[in-house]
Amino acid sequence: MPAFPRRLLLLAGLATSGCARPHYFQADARIGPGSTAALPATTDTVRVAAGRHYNQHSGFYCFFMGRHYRRVWAAPATVPVLRLATAAPGGLEPGRPGGGYQSISMTLTGAQGREYALRALDKDPRRTVPKVLRATFLLNAVRDATSAGMPYGALTVPPLAQAAGVPHSRPRLVYVRDDETGLGAMSERFRGKVALLEEKYAVLASRTPDLAGATGFVDSEGMLQNVYAHPCYALDQLAFLRARLLDVWLGDWDRHEGQWQWAAFPEAAGRVQYRPIPKDRDQVYFKLDDGLVPWLLTRLAPQFQTFKAHYGNVAGLVKQARFIDHRGLSQLTRADFQRLAADLQRRLPDSLIDQALRRLPPAVFALEGPHLAAALKARREALPQAADAFYLTLAHSPVLGGTAEPERFVVHRYPDSTTVQVFSATLAHLRPGGDSLRFRRTYLTPETRRLTLEGLGGDDVFEVITTGAGRPIRLRLFGGPGHDQLRLQGSPQRLALFDDAADMRADAGPRPQLPPKRHRAYDRLNDD
Template identity: 75%
Template sequence: MALSLAAASCARKNYFQSDARVGPGSTAPLPLAANSVRATAGRHYNRHSGFYCWFLGRHYRSTWAAAVPAPVLRLSTAAPGGLLPSKSGGGYQSISMTLSGTQGREYALRALDKEPSRTLPVWLRKTFLLNVVRDATSAANPYGALTVPPLAAAAGVPHSRPRLVYVRPDEQGLGAMSERFRGKLALLEEKYNALASLTPDLAGATGLVGGEAMLARVYTHPANFIDQTAFLRARLLDVWLGDWDRHEGQWQWAAFAEPGGRVRYRAIPKDRDQVYFRFDDGLIPWLASRRFIAPQFQTFKPEYDNVAGLVYQARFIDQRGLSQLTRADFRRMALDLQRRLPDTLIERAMRRLPPAVFALEGERIGTALKARRQALPQAAEAFYLSLAREPTLGGTAQAERFEVHRYPDSTTVRVFSATLGQQRAGDSLRFRRTYFSAETRELSLDGLGGNDIFEVTTTGRGSPLPLLLYGGTGRDQLHLHGSSVRLKLYDEASDMTAAGARRPHLPRKERLAYDRLNDD
C-alpha cells in the first residue's frame, strides 16, 4: 500500500535550492568583484516536520542548512596558470566535472549536493519515491571531506586536498556543465593523474592508473602486484572514518618499479563524500540498513555496529587487495594507526569544518573518532574475519601451479608462477597463506588463464574446507592426492584433467576482475 501511494504521488517540482547564497543581497545579481559569499549546501533538506524526520531521519539536515562562508570560484586564479573545462564526470548521483590545468594537471569539481534521479527506473522518476531518494542525500555530511587531509597524512595514506568554492549563478566558464553548477557550493581538488601532481609520500612513482587498468594488469601478468600493506592502511582509515562507499572505482593507483621488472601498485583513495555517514536515525532508514537489506549503510557513531556491512561495498577490491594479510597483520596495523591519530590531531582536523558546522557537529564527530580509535583493533579483527569467511584467490593470464595441502583444521595454498620462475631463477613463489577452518567457510581458487596445474593433497580424516577450483581458459590439470571430499571443479572448457574427482561443473560468471574486463 505504501509503495502504491508513493507511486501515485508526484515528485516535487523545484526540489533543490535555486541559489546557495543566503543573507542580505542573496537574491540580487552577484557583483563581478565579489570574492566570497555566505551560502548553504542544501537548505531544502531542513524544511520538514518532526514526524517526517521521525520517519525518514534527521540525518545532517541542520548542517546542510547552515550558512557558511565560501570563496567564489575564479577559474583564472583557482590554480597556477588557471583552469579550463574538460570533461563531465560523476556516476548516477554526483554532479562533477574535470578541469584542466598546466603541466597536464587535472582538477575535480564536485557539487556538494547530488541529483540521484538516475538511480530510479524511468517510470518512477516522476513519483514521490524520487523525493525520498533525493532526501537521503542529507545522510551525508557535506563538509566531512574537508577534515580528512590531516588525518590521512598522519595515518600515512595519500590523499587529495579539497577546497570549498561557490560557483557564480552566471558562470559561463565551465562549458556544457556551467548550467548544472551555477549557484552551487562545490569542492575543488587536484586529481592524481600526472606525475607532476604527486605528493612527497608518492615520490618515485613511475605512473598513475585507474582501478580497472590496475586490475587488468595485475591479472594479466604476475609481475604486477598490489601493495597490500599500504592498501590495508588505507582501508582501516576508511573503517575508522565510517566511509562505506569504497568500491574499486573509488581508487587511483600509483605504480612503482621494483627489482626484476616487477611493478607495485599503491592505492590512492578518491572522493570522501560519505565520511561520518548518519543514516539510521529514522524508522525507514533504520529498517533499510538491516543486514539482510542494505548493510553498507552504516551510521557513523562512537561504536562500530556492523563492520562487515561497513566494508560490504568494497568486498570485491578487498578480496583482491588484502588476500595475503593475516589476522596479526590487521591487528598490527590497527595498533599503528592508534598511535598515529592522537586527540590533538582529531581536534585540529575538526576545526577545518566551517564555523557554523563545527558548532553543530565538530565536538560530536571528534568524540566519536576518539572512541572509534580506541576500538579500532576490534574493528580490524571483525574486518579480517569478514574477508576470511569466503575468500577468493586468483591467478593470472599466465601459467601457474596451485599447490594445496588440506587438513581437517586448515588449508595451505602456495601459488608458483612459471613466468616469474623464468625471470627470476629459482624464485617463482608468488603467494602463500594458510586458511583455518575456524575462520573460513569456503575457499575458491581461480586459475584465470594459461595452462594451470592444481595439486591438491588431502591429509587426515574429517572434513577439510570446501574447495572450489576454477580452471579458466587454457589446458588445466588437477593432480589429486587423497580424498576429493568437499572438492568442486569448474572449468570453462571442461578440459581439466581430473583423475579421481568428479567432472567439472559449469563456470561461475564474473568471478574476478580479469574475467569481467575481458568478457565484455
C-alpha cells in the same frame, strides 16, 4: 506483521506521499542580504548554505525519514568564489563531464596536463529511480536521503590521512557563480552551487612528497588489468590495508573499485608495485538510521552504516569494497590486521582529531564537531576489534586470483587448515636465484568456510593434496581459457574438471565477479 509496525509504515507512506516536486533543489546556495541580486564581478567570497531545502521539514516528517545532517546542510559557510583563471597554477579549463548516477561532477584541466575534479556537494539521484516512478513521491524520498551525508566531511580527512600514512587528495570549497559560463556544457548544472575542487593524481606533475618515487598513476581498472595480466605487477597489500582501516575508522562505506587511484612504484627486475590513493570522500560520517524508514532500510541494505561511537555491523560497512578487498588483502594475516590497527591508534591522537574537525565551517563545527570528535576517539580505541571483524569477514570466503601467465596452484588440505602455494615460472625469471613462489598462505578451518582459486589465463595446474579424515575447507577452483590440469593426491576427493557449457550451467555455485575487460571464457573446476 503486527498492527503497530503496519501503522507506522502507513504513516510513513502518507508523510512522504505526493508527486515529485519540479523545483526540489535550491536555486542558488547564496544566503543573506543581497543573495538574490546579481553577484558583482569583483566578489571574492560569498555566504552560502550547501542545501537548505533539506531542512524544511516538520518533526513529524523527520520522525519517519530521519533528521540526518539537515541542520548542517542549512548552516551558513563562507566560501571563495571559483575563478578558473586563478584556481590553480596556469588556470583551469573545462574538461570531460563525470559523475555516476548521483554526483554532479566534471574534470578541469590545468598546466602540465594536470587534472582537477569539481564535484557539487549536493547530489541529484534522479537517474537511480526507475523512469515510471520519477514523477512520484519516491523521487522526493530518494533525493531527501542525500541529507544523510555530511557535506563538509571530506575537508577533515587530509590531516588524518597524512598522519595515518595514507596518500590523499586536498579538497577545497568553492562557490560557482550563478552566471558562470567557463565550465562549458556543464556550466548550467553547476551554477549557484557549492562544490569541492581537488587535484587528481593523473600525471607526474601531481606527485606529492609521499609519492615522490611514483612513475605513473592508473585507475583501478588499469591496475587490475596489469595485475591480472602478468605476475611482475603487484598491489602493495599492507598500504591498502592501512587505507582500508582508515576507511573503517571514518565510517566511509562507499569504497568500491571506482573510489581509488594507484601510484606505480618500480622495483628490481622490472617489477612494479601499486600503492593506493583514496578519493571521493563523500560518505565519511554518514548518518542514516535516525528515522523509522531509513532504519528499516539499513536492515535490508547493511552497507548503509551510520557513523557512531561504536562500529556496529563491520561486515556491512566493508561490503561495497568486497571485490577489491578480496584481491587486495589476500596475503595478509590476522596479525597484520592487528598490527596496523595498533599503529593507526598511535598515529591519531586526540589533538589531531580536534585539529582536523576545526577544518569544518564554524557553524557546522558548532553543530557536529564535539559529537564527531567523541565518536572518532571512541572508534579509535575500538579499532583493533573492528579490524578483527574486518579480517574475519574476508577470511570467511577468500578469493585468490592468478594471472594470464601459466601458474601452478599447490593446495594442501588438512582437517584443521588448508595451505595454498602459487608458483609462477614467469616470475622466477625476474628474481635472483629463480624463486618462483608467488603466494603462500594458510587458511584455518574455524575462520574459513570456502576458498576460491581463480587460475585465469595460461596453462595452469591445480595440485590438491588431502591429508587426514574429516571435512576440510571447501574449495572452488576456476581455470581460464588455457589447457588447465587438475591433479589429486591423498584422501578421496570429489573434485572434477568441467569444460562444457552444460556442466557450467548445471553448477549451482555463483560465478566469480570479474572486472571489466578481464578474460571471461572460463572452464569450471568443480568444488566439493
